[in-house]
Amino acid sequence: MASIETSHLRLAFGATHAVDGITMEVPSGAFFALLGPSGCGKTTLLRLIAGLERPDAGAIRIAGEQVAGPGRFIEPGARGLGMVFQSYALWPQMTVAGNVAFGLNRLPAAERARRVEEALSTVGLAHAAGRRPHELSGGQRQRVALARSLAARPALILLDEPLANLDAHLRQSMLAEFRRIHRASGTTFVFVTHDQNEAMAIASLVGVMDRGRMEQIAPPEVLFDRPATPMVARFVGNGRTLPVTALAAQGGRVKLRLGSRLLSLPGDAPPGPAWLCLRPRDLSLAAGTADLSARVIDQRFEGGEYVLACLPEGLDLPEPLELRSRAAVAPGTLVGLQLRGGWVLPREELAPETASAEPAFA
Numbered sequence: 001m002a003s004i005e006t007s008h009l010r011l012a013f014g015a016t017h018a019v020d021g022i023t024m025e026v027p028s029g030a031f032f033a034l035l036g037p038s039g040c041g042k043t044t045l046l047r048l049i050a051g052l053e054r055p056d057a058g059a060i061r062i063a064g065e066q067v068a069g070p071g072r073f074i075e076p077g078a079r080g081l082g083m084v085f086q087s088y089a090l091w092p093q094m095t096v097a098g099n100v101a102f103g104l105n106r107l108p109a110a111e112r113a114r115r116v117e118e119a120l121s122t123v124g125l126a127h128a129a130g131r132r133p134h135e136l137s138g139g140q141r142q143r144v145a146l147a148r149s150l151a152a153r154p155a156l157i158l159l160d161e162p163l164a165n166l167d168a169h170l171r172q173s174m175l176a177e178f179r180r181i182h183r184a185s186g187t188t189f190v191f192v193t194h195d196q197n198e199a200m201a202i203a204s205l206v207g208v209m210d211r212g213r214m215e216q217i218a219p220p221e222v223l224f225d226r227p228a229t230p231m232v233a234r235f236v237g238n239g240r241t242l243p244v245t246a247l248a249a250q251g252g253r254v255k256l257r258l259g260s261r262l263l264s265l266p267g268d269a270p271p272g273p274a275w276l277c278l279r280p281r282d283l284s285l286a287a288g289t290a291d292l293s294a295r296v297i298d299q300r301f302e303g304g305e306y307v308l309a310c311l312p313e314g315l316d317l318p319e320p321l322e323l324r325s326r327a328a329v330a331p332g333t334l335v336g337l338q339l340r341g342g343w344v345l346p347r348e349e350l351a352p353e354t355a356s357a358e359p360a361f362a
């Protein structure tokens with residue numbers, strides 16, 4: 001098992017700041033997912049940890065040992081880590097056992113055989129040791145690639161979108177497999193994905209990146225319940241952020257005015273400009289007094305319920321709010337919405353030249 005620490009890590013490709021000053025700590029034994037929109041720098045950060053890229057500045061420590069930093073660079077092969085990529089990179093002419101044994105040549109034959117057997121049984125493929133890659137499904141091939149990494153007993157395994165080539169059904173079962181294998185091996189896993197459901201389902205800790213920066217590192221529940229930045233609030237769980245003014249804050253709750261209603265919601269913002277972060281689960285059709293009135297502009301059937309897209313009256317939101325409803329509501333209907341939750345974050349004042357309009361809920 002190995003912890004990973006980076007400090008002020010930077011790498012630019014020309015004018016692109018792919019990794020722009022990342023300081024983070026991933027504890028030993030974590031299942032850490034790197035999540036973020038395309039091009040945010042996930043793969044570059046993974047490649048820096050692997051030693052496939054050299055940082056422009058900053059340092060990386062693996063299991064407490066500096067592997068990159070001023071005047072120091074340890075080659076990938078000497079970092080004690082395994083890598084699993086989208087493409088399985090298996091040797092077609094070799095058996096499954098041969099593929100897993102590849103790279104263990106320095107070990108005595110008996111030890112090598114024992115490691116292969118153990119790695120294949122960890123990934124549930126002991127019965128397929130004599131088969132060749134073309135006789136396996138995509139999911140099985142990915143498990144062979146993982147077994148090959150595990151057999152070398154690295155303290156850290158780096159996985160770059162390992163499920164990207166699998167169909168949706170297989171991805172689900174592979175997520176469960178990866179969780180089980182992580183538990184069984186006790187190895188630290190770093191898993192790159194742009195699919196937030198995948199990251200949330202699999203990881204004990206998720207790092208959300210945007211434009212080369214680390215926005216937040218937290219367990220999945222915390223990213224949902226207490227996003228640290230508006231970007232995380234919008235990116236995770238289909239969130240929306242409404243500009244509001246916080247009136248007072250006490251004991252982890254923030255008082256704010258929303259239209260004509262005075263509300264107290266969980267949050268972490270001093271009095272002043274703030275963002276109200278809302279997810280579909282925070283809104284419901286009002287049974288009694290409504291907090292907001294809104295016009296339904298679209299509905300779709302998803303997971304046994306309707307998802308309603310609504311535009312609150314008198315607001316100019318770039319994207320509609322979404323909520324789930326057991327009942328269908330025709331587009332065009334005016335409905336009352338009730339807030340069941342939310343999260344309030346400080347909002348930095350825009351510079352005067354970019355401030356175009358007064359916040360909608362000020």
Ligand SMILES: Nc1ncnc2c1ncn2[C@@H]1O[C@H](COP(=O)(O)OP(=O)(O)OP(=O)(O)O)[C@@H](O)[C@H]1O
Pocket residue numbers: 013016017018036037038039040041042043044045194
């Ligand atoms: N070798 C390279 N040369 C030039 N630019 C690069 C190179 N590698 C990455 N970049 C740029 O750096 C930025 C970060 O790329 P990176 O591949 O790390 O993002 P990502 O978050 O993994 O994206 P995706 O989810 O699409 O794979 C992008 O703007 C990309 O175009």
